[in-house]
Amino acid sequence: MSDELRLNILFYLYQDGEKCVCSLTEYFATTQSALSYHLKILTDNGLLIKRQEAVWNLYSLNKEHFMFPMLKTIFKNQIKAQINTNRK
Secondary structure (H helix, E strand, O other), X not given: OOOHHHHHHXXXXXXXXOEEHHHHHHHHOOOHHHHHHHHHHHHHOOOEEEEEEOOEEEEEEOOXXXXXXXXXXXXXXXXXXXXXXXXX
């Protein structure tokens, strides 16, 4: 989680739920190989769940991971901050 892109991936999946690599690549405007590198790190550490459906790899947050409650709190606060910024 020391990488900003990895934190952004977690936040995006928190907000939008399960996504395929193609959606993530498009959203983050990066190459599939660069994104796959970060997804592998997050998956290997148990923060993401990888599910294969046909030829697609789908990723979602692992809500059973011991870090999930902390991430959830951080992300809720981030959403509140964004809402407050937009109101100004």
